Amino acid sequence: MLERNPGCELDLGWLNSVNINLNAVNTAVEDILNSRDLKNDYRTAWLLKAVTCIDLTTLGGDDTPSNVSRLCYKAAKPLPEDLLNQLGFDYRPDCPIRTAAVCVYPSRVEDAVKTLKKLKLNDKINVASVATGFPSGQMPLKTRVEEIKYAVEKGATEIDIVIDRSLVLTGQWEVLYQEIQQMKEACGSTAHMKTILATGELATLNNVYKASLVAMMAGSDFIKTSTGKESINATLPFGLVMSRAIREYYEKFNYKVGLKPAGGIRTGRDAISWLIMVKEVLGNDWLTNKLFRFGASGLLSDIEHNLYGNITKSYPAPYEFTMG
Numbered sequence: 153m154l155e156r157n158p159g160c161e162l163d164l165g166w167l168n169s170v171n172i173n174l175n176a177v178n179t180a181v182e183d184i185l186n187s188r189d190l191k192n193d194y195r196t197a198w199l200l201k202a203v204t205c206i207d208l209t210t211l212g213g214d215d216t217p218s219n220v221s222r223l224c225y226k227a228a229k230p231l232p233e234d235l236l237n238q239l240g241f242d243y244r245p246d247c248p249i250r251t252a253a254v255c256v257y258p259s260r261v262e263d264a265v266k267t268l269k270k271l272k273l274n275d276k277i278n279v280a281s282v283a284t285g286f287p288s289g290q291m292p293l294k295t296r297v298e299e300i301k302y303a304v305e306k307g308a309t310e311i312d313i314v315i316d317r318s319l320v321l322t323g324q325w326e327v328l329y330q331e332i333q334q335m336k337e338a339c340g341s342t343a344h345m346k347t348i349l350a351t352g353e354l355a356t357l358n359n360v361y362k363a364s365l366v367a368m369m370a371g372s373d374f375i376k377t378s379t380g381k382e383s384i385n386a387t388l389p390f391g392l393v394m395s396r397a398i399r400e401y402y403e404k405f406n407y408k409v410g411l412k413p414a415g416g417i418r419t420g421r422d423a424i425s426w427l428i429m430v431k432e433v434l435g436n437d438w439l440t441n442k443l444f445r446f447g448a449s450g451l452l453s454d455i456e457h458n459l460y461g462n463i464t465k466s467y468p469a470p471y472e473f474t475m476g
């Protein structure tokens with residue numbers, strides 16, 4: 153079982169000391185990305201690492217038991233067998249190249265749990281459920297907390313809560329802290345909690361840093377950038393600011409909180425940029441799905457294209473890819 157963040161008391165003095173400069177953040181992101189020129193073999197390794205860090209997501213109004221079941225099959229076998237063979241992996245049910253989790257709405261948790269049990273992978277692939285009035289968080293607290301309990305009862309092992317952005321925009325840090333604490337309590341003794349900050353709606357990078365700190369102080373096991381439904385989702389500057397907050401929290405409490413960029417991550421190139429940023433800011437310890445995840449619905453197919461290109465040194469034709 154993954155370790156869980158015990159949290160700490162709300163430290164408003166710490167929040168008041170936050171001062172982030174947009175230009176400095178943008179320059180730092182550019183410097184990090186320019187510092188690495190990856191050779192082909194390394195690219196392949198980074199791309200495979202990225203696959204194992206994906207929370208394979210479907211969050212559509214038209215989700216059904218059957219498309220969630222298909223998602224679980226894809227999570228279990230994210231790349232085609234011939235590609236895996238060429239990369240030196242034997243495809244077998246316990247092949248380590250699988251996604252970290254599937255991520256669904258609370259009503260679809262049971263479907264995911266059922267399929268993963270059938271595949272005998274229920275202890276290897278997590279079922280994450282969004283909750284708390286996803287994506288807006290604009291519901292009464294009682295309803296939001298009940299939603300978490302429902303998802304846990306149905307078998308979710310990870311809960312992706314979303315914060316009420318109005319509390320950040322109006323500076324109500326105590327209320328935000330208390331709400332997140334109650335949500336963590338509702339996760340029970342085992343489910344892991346990822347806190348979605350919806351960074352694209354927090355107005356300033358100072359708010360992103362402060363919300364990251366409050367979420368960690370209130371016991372979040374991961375902090376997550378976005379729901380995928382905001383007009384600005386996961387960007388590297390947001391990721392850098394959140395990573396620096398995670399690092400500061402670690403330096404103070406010796407506890408490692410995870411990072412999950414989500415929303416709009418569609419290419420292998422994007423995925424590698426995120427992994428490099430995490431390596432440079434947080435270090436190698438974070439390059440594992442215990443501490444780093446991509447929330448993504450459409451990243452896998454581009455990774456597959458990239459891996460194919462790395463092996464064959466040619467751009468693949470559309471008919472050469474799986475449609476699953």
Ligand SMILES: O=C[C@H](O)COP(=O)(O)O
Nearest residue numbers: 379380415416447448449
């Ligand atoms: O949490 C995951 C996000 O909703 C996924 O967003 P995406 O569909 O843009 O990949």
